[in-house]
Amino acid sequence: xxxxxxxxxxxxxxxxxxxxxxVQGAVKILVTGPFGVGKTTLVGALSEIAPLRTEEVxxxxxxxxDDLTGRPDKTTTTVAMDFGRITLNPQLALYLFGTPxxxxxxxxxxxxxxxALGAIALVDTRRLDESFDVLGQLEEQRIPFAVAVNVFPDxxxxxxxxxxxxxxxxxxxxxxxxxxxxxxxxxxVLIDFVDHLLSTAALExxx
Amino acid sequence: xxxxxxxxxITGGRSxxxxxxxAIESLVSAVPAAALDPDLLPGDTLNxxxxxxxxxxxxxxxxxxxxxxxxLPVSVVRVLVDDLWDLGAVQxxxxxxxxxxxxxxxxxxxxxxxxxxx
Numbered sequence: 418x419x420x421x422x423x424x425x426x427x428x429x430x431x432x433x434x435x436x437x438x439x440v441q442g443a444v445k446i447l448v449t450g451p452f453g454v455g456k457t458t459l460v461g462a463l464s465e466i467a468p469l470r471t472e473e474v475x476x477x478x479x480x481x482x483d484d485l486t487g488r489p490d491k492t493t494t495t496v497a498m499d500f501g502r503i504t505l506n507p508q509l510a511l512y513l514f515g516t517p518x519x520x521x522x523x524x525x526x527x528x529x530x531x532x533a534l535g536a537i538a539l540v541d542t543r544r545l546d547e548s549f550d551v552l553g554q555l556e557e558q559r560i561p562f563a564v565a566v567n568v569f570p571d572x573x574x575x576x577x578x579x580x581x582x583x584x585x586x587x588x589x590x591x592x593x594x595x596x597x598x599x600x601x602x603x604x605x606v607l608i609d610f611v612d613h614l615l616s617t618a619a620l621e622x623x624x
Numbered sequence: 625x626x627x628x629x630x631x632x633x634i635t636g637g638r639s640x641x642x643x644x645x646x647a648i649e650s651l652v653s654a655v656p657a658a659a660l661d662p663d664l665l666p667g668d669t670l671n672x673x674x675x676x677x678x679x680x681x682x683x684x685x686x687x688x689x690x691x692x693x694x695x696l697p698v699s700v701v702r703v704l705v706d707d708l709w710d711l712g713a714v715q716x717x718x719x720x721x722x723x724x725x726x727x728x729x730x731x732x733x734x735x736x737x738x739x740x741x742x
Contacts, residue, residue, distance in 0.1 A: 433680060433683075433685060433689065433693055435683035435684055435685060436651065436683070436684040436685065436686075437684070438653075438683060438684060440651060440684055440717070441717055442651065442717050442718060443649040443650070443651055443686060443717075444649070444730065444734060445647075445648070445649045469688070469689060469692035469693075470692055471688055471691040471692050471697070471698050472691075472695075472697055473697050473698050473699060474697045474699065474700075495697075500688055500692075502686075502689075503737070503738070503741065505733065505734060505736075505737025505738065505741070506733065506736075506737050506740075509733055509734070509737065510649075510651070510686075511734060511737070511738075512648075512649045512686060512688060514648070514688070528648070529648065531647065532647055532649070534730075534731065534734070601742065604738065604741070604742040605742075607738055608735065608738050608739060608742065611731060611734050611735045611738060612735060614731050615728060615731040615732060615735060618727045618728045618731055619728055622726075622728060
């Protein structure tokens with residue numbers, strides 16, 4: 418078969434998977450992190466549809482994008498973003514956007530993060546340094562976030578305090594753990610994160 | 625890849641929608657009459673990509689899904705959906721942070737939904 422294989426939970430897409438007509442609106446959560454950390458895997462474990470891919474054309478003026486040859490004043494690059502969907506109830510849908518964390522994609526973040534409930538920052542503890550940029554960007558943009566350690570078979574055990582210190586995280590940022598391939602574990606991370614957002618929002622209302 | 629026509633050709637040179645409200649998660653459905661009644665959208669009002677969106681959105685999909693299924697950049701789909709919206713050819717359901725919905729109420733709704741689905 419030349420066609421791309423689909424997830425074993427779903428048949429090949431015969432056509433678009435539409436939302437029920439009763440749905441009145443959608444919310445979104447970003448799943449971010451460095452290249453290869455498992456963003457699409459996590460999105461796929463949570464999504465009711467096989468993850469879809471969009472490609473966004475990004476134009477940058479100036480010196481920030483330096484890895485593209487060609488026009489000196491203006492460069493364009495294409496950013497692939499995988500996303501998934503969860504119909505939460507007959508009125509509300511949740512979209513999960515796998516958002517590249519590399520600095521050169523930050524021009525997209527303003528737009529993507531507008532209206533987002535928050536972001537889950539996936540971290541691979543075997544290469545922590547690759548997450549520094551994206552965590553800094555989440556803090557800078559004031560996007561509520563949690564860190565989720567994607568546990569790979571050879572991931573060493575790190576005490577949470579060590580990890581928090583290494584990543585220079587504020588005490589209120591939750592550190593969660595999951596195997597991004599596992600649906601239950603992925604749901605637990607998402608539920609814990611939304612629960613955290615809710616307690617933070619409730620606290621702010623009390624002030 | 626996004627097909628043989630460069631994005632700025634499809635959108636007539638515009639790169640931003642005139643309306644800021646359209647988000648990547650905004651939900652779009654074609655107004656049935658727009659698909660059925662050619663007089664409502666006369667002549668060359670719509671290009672091929674507009675038509676493809678109308679055909680695709682016979683039921684509800686997000687801007688992101690339209691972009692994925694049609695192989696167009698999200699920014700291009702935004703502009704095209706915005707055109708269709710101006711013409712009354714699509715309905716757009718606003719993303720959920722609606723003014724009358726407290727963030728806690730919304731977050732609770734999300735949490736309840738996720739717990740039921742887990």
